[in-house]
Amino acid sequence: MLPFAIAFVVVFLGVYVFLMETVFKRAECKSSAGMAGKTVIITGGNTGIGKATATELAKRGARVILACRNKHKAEQAIADIERETGSTDVQYMHLDLASLQAVRCFAQTFLKTESRLDLLINNAGLVADGRTEDGFGIEFGVNHLGHFLLTCLLLDRLKEAPQSRVVTLTSMAHRWGKIDFDALVTNKDLGEGRYSWQFFNAYCNSKLCNSLFTHELAKRLRGTNVTCYSVHPGVVRTELSRHVSLWQMVIVVPISRLFFLDPKAGAQTTLYCALQEGIEPLSGRYFFCCAVEDVCAQAKDDAVAKKLWDISEGLCGLS
């Protein structure tokens, strides 16, 4: 009995240590760069990783614009952030990424009222079922297409800043994604059908778009002073799983208590890509745990990235 118990404990600890060193690994952004005089937009900055990111950037003196869809939640977040940091320069601006019209409206307001943009953080994201206002699959529409249009509309303003960056949240889940261009044309989504497990597929597909978008954007930004990065934040305890079913919750909640990063730890790689000096030559690359990582072939496929860009332009009415 005893050897069995010892073996069990050893295996359990081994698995725990392995997981903590891989999937649940953490790192800290060590840059001391200040943000005084700089303006930042963070989409979905009212909760989770976005709120933790906003808090640190406000602490460093940035003017922070929370681009959120819910005014009440945003105002509460601003009160929390200002209390914690002493900043008085955190603003709400309405942005619903599930509506291309609302994205255009946001950009118009921003360009009219704000004179500079140093950092755009495409952070908002969701795992859910449904369609956007324009009829796109909701994950494709919000996680990718809304951010695609937003970035395009703000690029000229980013180019005017002395050194600016676009940081886009992807996920390690992009590895399991697929891009089905035929489905996109016929079904306004990257796949067909949507039941239970399928919205996880749709999520992975949208996250692959985030990586490919960053890959292509970097090429288009060559010769400018704008650089871009994609980020896997780690596995973080946030509201991202709010739409999963009850039985999935039964599995997710205990594991999340044991292993998941808190939002502050989950914001470190975003902060690294936003702040770290000298990473400009790594524009277009993928980061995890405050370090650049290689991605699988499909996340840096030049032809697919370009095709996704061209199709996205068409879908947004930009071409």
Ligand SMILES: NC(=O)c1ccc[n+]([C@@H]2O[C@H](COP(=O)([O-])OP(=O)(O)OC[C@H]3O[C@@H](n4cnc5c(N)ncnc54)[C@H](OP(=O)(O)O)[C@@H]3O)[C@@H](O)[C@H]2O)c1
């Ligand atoms: N948590 C993780 O383990 C993990 C892992 C890998 C990647 N990520 C990525 O990290 C990013 C942040 O996620 P999180 O974990 O912090 O999730 P979260 O706590 O659910 O926060 C997501 C944010 O996105 C906003 N949002 C959703 N739909 C929107 C829309 N249509 N328009 C504008 N904003 C919208 C939400 O606003 P409301 O509050 O109004 O809904 C919320 O502020 C996402 O891109 C996610 O894919 C997370």
Ligand SMILES: *[C@@H]1O[C@H](CO)[C@@H](O)[C@H](O)[C@H]1NC(C)=O
């Ligand atoms: C980039 O920044 C450098 C130094 O700040 C400046 O000399 C140069 O003109 C900028 N380039 C562009 C394309 O704006």
